Every structure is written in C-alpha cells, then in structure tokens.
Amino acid sequence: MGVWFSFWVVVGLILVALIGAGLLNLSVIFGVVFPYLALVVFLVGLIYRVVQWGKTPVPFHIPTTCGQQKSLSWIKYSKLESPATGWEVFLRMFLEVVAFRSLFRNLRTEMGPGFRPVYGSSKWLWLGGIAFHYSFLIVFLRHLRFFTQPPSKLVSIIDSFDGFLQIGHPHLQLTGVVLFFAALYLFLRRLYIPQVRYISLPADYFPLLLIMGIAGSGILMRYFIKTDITKVKELTMGLATFHPKVPEGIGVIFYVHIFLVSVLFAYFPFSKLVHLGGVFLSPTRNLANNSRMKRHINPWDYPVKVHTYEEYEEEFREKMKMAGIPVEKDIEEEETEEKEQEEKE
Amino acid sequence: MAKAAKPPKPEEITKTLDYRKTPKGPWIDTKVEFRPGMYCYGTRPKYLEEVDMPNPREWSTSDEDWKLPENWKEIFLEGMEDRLRKHRSFRLFMDICVRCGACADKCHFYIGTGDPKNMPVLRAELLRSIYRRYFTTGGKLLKRTAGARELTEEVFKELWYYAYQCTECRRCSVFCPYGIDTAEITIMVRELVNLLGCNTDWIMGPVANCYHKGNHLGLEPHTIQSNIEMMCDDIEEITGIRIEPTFNRKGAEILFVTPSGDLFAVPGVYTAMGYLMLFHELGLDYTWSTYASEGGNFGFFTSLEMAKRLYYKVYAEAERLGVKFIIGGECGHMWRLWHQYLATFWKPPENLETPKSPITGTVFEHASASKVVHVVEFTADLIRHGKLKLDPSRNDHLRVTFHDSCNTSRGMGFFEEPRYVIKNVCNHFYEMPENTIREKTFCCGSGSGLNASENMELRMRGGLPRANAVRYVHEKYGVNMLANVCAIDRAALPTLMQYWVPGVEVCGVHELVGNALVMTGEKKRTMDLRLEPLPGFEEEEEEEE
Numbered sequence: 001m002g003v004w005f006s007f008w009v010v011v012g013l014i015l016v017a018l019i020g021a022g023l024l025n026l027s028v029i030f031g032v033v034f035p036y037l038a039l040v041v042f043l044v045g046l047i048y049r050v051v052q053w054g055k056t057p058v059p060f061h062i063p064t065t066c067g068q069q070k071s072l073s074w075i076k077y078s079k080l081e082s083p084a085t086g087w088e089v090f091l092r093m094f095l096e097v098v099a100f101r102s103l104f105r106n107l108r109t110e111m112g113p114g115f116r117p118v119y120g121s122s123k124w125l126w127l128g129g130i131a132f133h134y135s136f137l138i139v140f141l142r143h144l145r146f147f148t149q150p151p152s153k154l155v156s157i158i159d160s161f162d163g164f165l166q167i168g169h170p171h172l173q174l175t176g177v178v179l180f181f182a183a184l185y186l187f188l189r190r191l192y193i194p195q196v197r198y199i200s201l202p203a204d205y206f207p208l209l210l211i212m213g214i215a216g217s218g219i220l221m222r223y224f225i226k227t228d229i230t231k232v233k234e235l236t237m238g239l240a241t242f243h244p245k246v247p248e249g250i251g252v253i254f255y256v257h258i259f260l261v262s263v264l265f266a267y268f269p270f271s272k273l274v275h276l277g278g279v280f281l282s283p284t285r286n287l288a289n290n291s292r293m294k295r296h297i298n299p300w301d302y303p304v305k306v307h308t309y310e311e312y313e314e315e316f317r318e319k320m321k322m323a324g325i326p327v328e329k330d331i332e333e334e335e336t337e338e339k340e341q342e343e344k345e
Numbered sequence: 346m347a348k349a350a351k352p353p354k355p356e357e358i359t360k361t362l363d364y365r366k367t368p369k370g371p372w373i374d375t376k377v378e379f380r381p382g383m384y385c386y387g388t389r390p391k392y393l394e395e396v397d398m399p400n401p402r403e404w405s406t407s408d409e410d411w412k413l414p415e416n417w418k419e420i421f422l423e424g425m426e427d428r429l430r431k432h433r434s435f436r437l438f439m440d441i442c443v444r445c446g447a448c449a450d451k452c453h454f455y456i457g458t459g460d461p462k463n464m465p466v467l468r469a470e471l472l473r474s475i476y477r478r479y480f481t482t483g484g485k486l487l488k489r490t491a492g493a494r495e496l497t498e499e500v501f502k503e504l505w506y507y508a509y510q511c512t513e514c515r516r517c518s519v520f521c522p523y524g525i526d527t528a529e530i531t532i533m534v535r536e537l538v539n540l541l542g543c544n545t546d547w548i549m550g551p552v553a554n555c556y557h558k559g560n561h562l563g564l565e566p567h568t569i570q571s572n573i574e575m576m577c578d579d580i581e582e583i584t585g586i587r588i589e590p591t592f593n594r595k596g597a598e599i600l601f602v603t604p605s606g607d608l609f610a611v612p613g614v615y616t617a618m619g620y621l622m623l624f625h626e627l628g629l630d631y632t633w634s635t636y637a638s639e640g641g642n643f644g645f646f647t648s649l650e651m652a653k654r655l656y657y658k659v660y661a662e663a664e665r666l667g668v669k670f671i672i673g674g675e676c677g678h679m680w681r682l683w684h685q686y687l688a689t690f691w692k693p694p695e696n697l698e699t700p701k702s703p704i705t706g707t708v709f710e711h712a713s714a715s716k717v718v719h720v721v722e723f724t725a726d727l728i729r730h731g732k733l734k735l736d737p738s739r740n741d742h743l744r745v746t747f748h749d750s751c752n753t754s755r756g757m758g759f760f761e762e763p764r765y766v767i768k769n770v771c772n773h774f775y776e777m778p779e780n781t782i783r784e785k786t787f788c789c790g791s792g793s794g795l796n797a798s799e800n801m802e803l804r805m806r807g808g809l810p811r812a813n814a815v816r817y818v819h820e821k822y823g824v825n826m827l828a829n830v831c832a833i834d835r836a837a838l839p840t841l842m843q844y845w846v847p848g849v850e851v852c853g854v855h856e857l858v859g860n861a862l863v864m865t866g867e868k869k870r871t872m873d874l875r876l877e878p879l880p881g882f883e884e885e886e887e888e889e890e
C-alpha cells in the first residue's frame with residue numbers, strides 16, 4: 001500500500017542520515033555536499049520545469065469564468081471572477097496564490113434525506129492548506145537567520161511574533177508545531193476520507209511524511225535533543241558564504257534534519273510540488289475574459305480543409321432556386337451552359 | 346449493436362448511491378465494464394469517410410475487438426506527445442495536480458453514478474498514469490509505484506469510456522486550486538481516440554451533416570426555409586401577423602445564426618418562433634443563411650481541428666453576404682466556442698464592424714473583435730432601453746426557474762443577461778439553490794454529444810444533480826417551467842424532467858419573450874407559442890362571446 005511504502009522510504013532516509021553522519025562520520029557529505037547538490041537540483045529543475053511550461057503555447061483563450069462577464073455597460077461585471085483587464089487578472093491570481101480563493105469555495109456533496117444529494121460548505125481543506133503553507137513559508141523565512149549575519153530585520157520580527165507565547169526555553173515557536181500538525185491533518189484526511197484515499201499515490205503520502213519528518217526533527221532539535229546552535233550557524237554561514245566548514249560536535253539529529261530538507265529540495269522539481277511554479281501559468285486562471293474584445297492568436301494555427309459556399313451551392317443550386325433562395329451563379333449563365341450542352345448533344 | 350437498455354427506476358438509482366464507499370482494491374486494477382445504457386454506439390465508417398477522418402471501419406463499442414490498427418499504440422503516444430507540446434493546459438494539468446480531492450465530488454457524473462472514476466481527478470489520472478509511464482523519468486523507472494501504467498487495449502477502452510462520461514462542463518475547474526480543467530483533458534483524450542477512428546455515431550453523424558449540408562440535422566436549404574415558414578404559419582395563427590423572413594440575402598445588416606435543433610424539434614422551435622417575432626417587430630434588417638445554418642459545433646466533441654473546419658462557414662458567409670455583424674441564437678457549447686474560440690479559429694472578415702444595435706444605438710464594445718453578439722445580450726439591451734412593449738402577464742401561468750448552461754456559465758460568464766430578460770417577460774421567477782446555479786451550475790447530463798438515446802441511463806444519472814435542484818423549486822414554489830439558453834438543454838431536459846421531476850416543462854428564453862411581446866397590429870392573443878390556450882386570456886374571450 002502506498003502509505004506504507006512512503007513511510008518506509010522516509011524511515012529509510014532517516015536511517016541513512018543516522019548511519020552516514022552518526023556512525024560513518026560523513027558529516028561533510030551530509031552537511032555540505034548534499035545540501036549544495038540539492039540546491040542545484042532544485043534551482044535547475046524548477047527553472048527547467050517553468051521554462052518548459054512557459055515555452056508551451058496557449059493556443060486558445062480558455063479562462064474559467066466564475067462570475068459575470070463584462071458585456072453591457074449597465075450590468076456589473078465580476079472583476080475577480082471574470083477579469084477583463086490585466087490588472088484584474090493580477091488580482092485574481094494574487095488571491096488564488098495568497099488566499100487559495102478557489103479552494104475556499106469548496107463544497108461537500110453528501111446524500112441527504114430522501115436520497116437527495118446536498119452540497120454543504122466545507123472549509124477544512126482550505127484551512128488545513130492555509131495553515132500548512134503559511135507555516136511552511138514562515139518556517140522557511142525564519143531559517144534565513146542561519147544564513148545572514150547579522151540576522152535580517154525580517155527574521156527578528158517574525159521570531160518575536162512567533163514566540164509570543166513565551167513558553168519554555170527556548171521560547172516555543174508556534175509555526176513549527178502548526179506545520180507539523182497541519183501536515184498531519186493533510187495526511188490523516190488522505191487516510192480517512194474514502195475518495196481521497198482512493199486517489200492517493202505514494203507520491204502524495206511521501207512529501208507529507210517527509211515534511212512531518214523535517215518539522216519533527218526540527219522540533220526535537222530545538223526543545224529536546226539540544227544541539228549547539230553556534231556551531232550549526234558556523235556551518236550554515238559557511239554554506240552561505242561558499243566557504244564551507246564543518247565544526248566538530250554537532251549532534252547527529254541536525255544531520256537527519258538537513259538531510260531530509262535536502263531530499264525535499266531535490267525531490268521538489270520532479271514531483272507534484274512544482275505546483276508552486278505551475279499555479280502562476282494556469283491558462284484557466286491567468287487569462288482575461290476578453291476573447292471577444294481582443295483576438296487571441298494561436299501560434300501554431302494551420303490551414304484546414306473546409307467546405308466552401310461554392311461547393312455547397314453546387315450541390316443544392318436546383319433546390320435553392322426552386323425554393324426562391326438566391327444563388328451566386330447567374331441563372332442565364334447556367335442556361336447558356338445548358339444550351340451549349342444541348343447543342344453538343 | 347446491443348439493444349438500448351431501459352434505465353432503471355429513479356429510486357433504484359438514488360438508493361444505491363453512497364459516496365463514502367469505494368471499490369475494493371486500487372483503481373488501477375479495477376477493470377472497465379461497458380454497461381449498456383452507459384455509453385454510445387461507435388461511429389459508422391461512412392461518417393468518418395465523409396470528412397476524411399482516420400481509420401474508418403465497422404466496429405462496435407460492445408465488441409471485444411475494436412479493430413484498432415496494428416500500430417495504434419504508436420499513434421496514440423505520438424499524438425499525445427504532439428499535444429503535450431502544443432497545449433500548455435494539457436502539459437501543466439498533467440504535471441501539477443496534487444490530488445487534494447477538492448474536485449472529486451463536484452462532477453455530476455460522480456454524483457449520479459458514484460463511480461470513483463468519474464471523479465474529475467481520477468478521470469484525469471486515467472491519462473496521467475499513461476503520461477507518467479511514457480513521458481516522465483520517475484514513471485519510466487518506478488512504474489506502478491509512481492502511479493504509472495502500461496497503455497494496453499484494456500486501458501485504451503477505459504480512457505474512451507470515461508472520456509464519453511464527461512460532458513466537458515468545467516465545474517471541476519471552478520473548485521480546483523490551480524484551475525485544472527478536466528474538460529481540457531477530456532478534449533485531449535477524445536482527440537486521441539479520434540486518431541484511431543473511435544468516435545461515437547451520435548457525434549459523427551451531425552459532424553458529417555454539418556460539414557456538407559451546413560447543419561447538424563442535415564436540413565437542406567429548401568427544408569430550412571419550409572420549416573421556418575411553418576413556424577411563420579403558426580405565428581400568424583397566434584398573432585394574425587404574417588412574417589416573411591429572408592434567406593441568404595446579400596446586403597442585410599445582420600446575419601443570424603442559431604443551432605439547427607431549434608428549426609426542427611419541440612420545444613426548440615418555440616424559441617425560434619420567439620426570434621422571428623422579435624426581429625419582425627423590430628423591423629430588423631437581417632437574414633438567415635442555409636449554408637451557415639448551424640450555430641452549434643459537434644466537431645468540438647471530436648477534435649479542435651474539426652471544430653475549426655465546421656466553423657469556417659460562419660465568417661465566410663458573413664463575408665459573402667456583406668453583413669455588418671452577426672447575432673447568435675441561444676446555445677451553450679456554441680457560445681463557449683463563439684466566445685473563446687471562433688475568432689482564434691478564423692479571422693473575422695473586413696466587412697464586419699463592431700456590432701451596434703440599429704434600434705438602441707448601443708455599441709457592443711465587448712464584441713469589438715469577434716463581431717458576434719448573443720441574442721439575449723441584444724434583447725436585454727432592447728428591454729433596458731424600453732424598446733419592447735411587453736406583457737409579462739401572458740406568462741403568468743408559468744412559474745419559471747433558469748438553468749445556467751455549463752458552457753455559457755464557465756466559458757463565458759453569462760449570468761445576468763438572461764435573468765434580466767426573464768424577469769422582464771415573466772412575473773414568477775424563482776432561483777434554484779445557490780450551490781447549483783451560476784458558476785456552480787450543474788450540467789443537464791447530456792452535453793458534449795452524449796445525448797444519444799442508447800446512453801439513457803448515463804444521461805439520467807448525470808442529470809440527477811440538476812433535476813434534484815429543479816425538484817426543490819418545483820416542490821417549494823410550484824415551478825413548472827425550466828428556462829434555459831441552450832439547444833442541447835431544450836433537447837435533453839424534457840426527458841430528464843419526465844424522469845426525475847414530472848410536471849416541469851422546458852423552454853428557451855426567447856419563447857418567453859415571444860409570448861410576452863406585444864406586436865404592432867397583432868390580434869388578441871388567446872394562445873401561447875405552443876398553440877395552447879393562454880389561461881386567463883382565453884376565459885376572457887369566452888366571456889365576451
């Protein structure tokens with residue numbers, strides 16, 4: 001079953017890091033080589049994917065219109081759901097990306113009383129998705145403090161908000177926990193919602209388990225198995241400044257964490273995670289609903305065989321004439337032709 | 346060919362639906378079962394030959410052997426590669442689906458069949474699994490673990506079966522966080538199976554007709570004329586006014602094109618009568634064409650190329666006749682195509698101008714490039730400017746609801762115009778529940794060329810969500826008329842209503858307009874456009890007598 005396969009792969013990855021960095025002492029490989037490799041694969045891969053999509057033409061103008069079109073001046077049109085200008089398209093896309101607007105519409109179909117389907121509001125997926133992505137984003141940004149010296153303003157601001165509960169030492173930072181539980185929620189819904197379970201592949205469980213592994217190892221490292229933060233920062237600053245060095249005595253849990261992160265980055269471009277780049281290119285969302293106002297050109301348009309009016313009239317001329325429908329070919333012209341033919345005969 | 350199976354009783358369908366149940370084992374292992382009543386017959390070779398489409402042969406969908414050519418797999422995969430290169434939507438939608446399931450329960454065919462392969466995401470996965478196997482490294486290496494599978498004849502048939510259980514309605518696309526439109530994928534699958542001559546008879550017949558005779562029904566010029574004249578006879582009987590429409594007239598200001606279904610069958614003809622009455626009353630300088638005599642386009646259900654070939658006529662005829670702009674009649678997929686494809690397929694000819702209503706002077710700026718105006722837009726503008734004398738009480742015996750067609754909703758954004766017109770010509774209008782109208786509207790279940798009679802069980806199942814919403818307003822408000830702006834709806838919904846909600850009839854918006862329109866010099870109306878006595882009006886007359 002897909003979920004077990006993904007689970008064991010993640011467990012395997014953790015073992016690889018434990019054995020590699022812990023027993024075999026390959027800290028340079030895990031601390032420097034893999035992260036660099038992963039970053040290169042990530043960047044090259046993602047750019048390749050986006051360029052490949054970008055180079056593929058959009059032959060037809062196919063926005064999905066989810067609101068009133070711009071037509072008669074006295075009918076109010078929906079700027080967000082049926083954008084008529086580039087600016088309105090930008091707004092539509094912006095809300096898709098920052099607020100998952102389409103997902104917010106989500107409904108749930110259930111069999112209601114009397115065997116009649118009913119459609120109720122259903123925002124859980126939206127909520128889980130938002131929690132997941134925003135916590136991911138914040139955790140990602142927070143990590144920048146490991147790569148800048150002195151730590152950037154942005155990171156400090158985020159940090160102070162994030163640790164506002166002031167529980168424990170170091171202060172509990174909420175987003176890491178939210179990330180873990182949001183990923184857990186997305187994972188559990190895959191297992192427990194029958195339809196979603198039916199469509200799920202190993203490639204769906206794997207990234208969620210991997211991210212739970214990343215968040216879990218991060219939380220462990222911060223609160224339970226303490227690691228020497230100054231040494232970690234030495235390592236990460238080395239990476240950031242391209243003068244890599246590997247200080248002695250960083251706990252193996254750190255290598256587990258950074259290895260899982262490397263795997264996520266390297267896996268990213270080849271998986272469904274590329275939706276990060278793809279969402280911006282989706283022709284059903286990023287085109288204005290203006291195809292009657294502005295001609296959309298198909299770059300690979302080619303001539304096709306058609307049935308012309310002349311061919312049509314040729315076939316039906318007699319019937320058309322009898323019905324009094326005007327024809328192109330002059331009646332006299334035809335008559336002379338007929339006469340000529342008679343003469344020949 | 347198998348005999349058309351009778352659909353089960355309505356309760357038999359609903360009682361067995363359980364969305365929480367999924368079949369045993371992974372979907373990749375469950376085999377497709379061709380159940381009579383759930384698919385259309387394969388096309389006869391002659392239709393393919395008539396329009397030069399590949400691989401014509403005698404075959405039947407229910408046969409074990411589909412007589413595919415020796416190298417069918419190569420043709421399929423090459424066709425796929427070609428299309429991945431030509432359509433960003435196709436490649437992107439193959440790549441970025443996260444299988445979140447937001448679209449899963451949005452499809453009327455899933456809701457009506459409970460078959461998980463009718464969940465849009467899984468419909469797409471049927472092809473995505475082939476994409477992974479042949480076009481991605483992960484899929485080539487990891488095979489099944491990566492969700493990849495071999496293309497076999499069995500798989501080909503499965504792709505076929507579910508591509509003809511999708512009406513390309515785009516409801517799934519509304520809910521997808523990336524706008525993934527499974528209709529786009531269905532369009533691609535249908536193109537691919539067409540490379541191997543595997544279309545349905547119900548689609549190919551109209552395509553061949555339309556190509557040679559100008560319209561899906563194969564009406565020849567004199568028949569079009571006599572059909573319309575018969576409508577004029579009825580109009581004369583109802584109003585006392587004789588209408589003399591013109592055909593293929595050069596120098597007319599406007600070319601009018603509508604789906605041919607409305608020239609032939611009930612209740613579509615009543616909509617066409619509405620057009621005739623309206624245009625006559627306005628004194629509009631317009632003409633019908635017997636050559637460009639089809640607004641719809643079954644070619645679109647075959648391949649984009651075929652769609653383009655069939656639509657050549659529209660602008661070509663507008664150019665030949667030298668008109669200034671084109672008005673299009675009420676039709677769903679026609680308007681998806683006229684709105685989003687027509688001016689890309691063909692360059693509008695020079696003689697066309699930005700449409701301007703000769704009655705109100707309104708310039709239809711939103712059609713400045715394509716020069717095509719929807720007749721309901723045209724009529725809404727007339728009403729807004731007070732140019733029509735209307736007596737909505739003639740529709741008082743009707744309690745009307747409006748079905749948004751998928752195509753005009755999600756491929757055009759056409760919501761307010763028809764509502765404005767209906768509210769001005771009827772006194773009793775009721776909306777169906779919010780989650781079943783406008784951009785969330787449910788398909789009639791018979792769109793995209795699926796409205797064949799051998800396909801009845803599928804159609805009744807697919808139409809369940811729509812019918813269910815109609816039943817709601819029928820029971821709550823006594824709604825007895827389902828108005829719409831689509832010729833396929835007018836053909837398909839009456840059957841659907843008889844099956845699920847007896848007592849509700851179906852009409853086009855312009856039938857309601859025709860009823861309410863007070864024409865200059867008309868006699869006292871005692872009949873509606875269906876030649877049925879007008880309740881209320883008839884009584885009065887009896888009293889007078």
Ligand code: HEM
Binds near residue numbers: 130136204
């Ligand atoms: C522009 C940015 C992005 C947008 C608009 C976006 C949107 C979405 C949406 C709407 C979903 C489906 C809801 C869900 O299942 O949670 C999703 C799923 C997912 N996203 Fe993103 N995403 C973005 C960036 C990212 C990034 C940077 C990652 C990096 C880890 C990511 C990882 C995931 C994962 C793993 C899932 C699957 C969740 C599941 O299996 O249920 N996304 N994304």
Ligand code: SF4
Binds near residue numbers: 442445446522
């Ligand atoms: S809603 Fe979109 S991303 Fe989610 S499963 Fe459906 S097609 Fe895939």
Ligand code: SF4
Binds near residue numbers: 510511514517
């Ligand atoms: S386009 Fe419509 S019929 Fe096709 S999968 Fe999507 S919702 Fe279903």
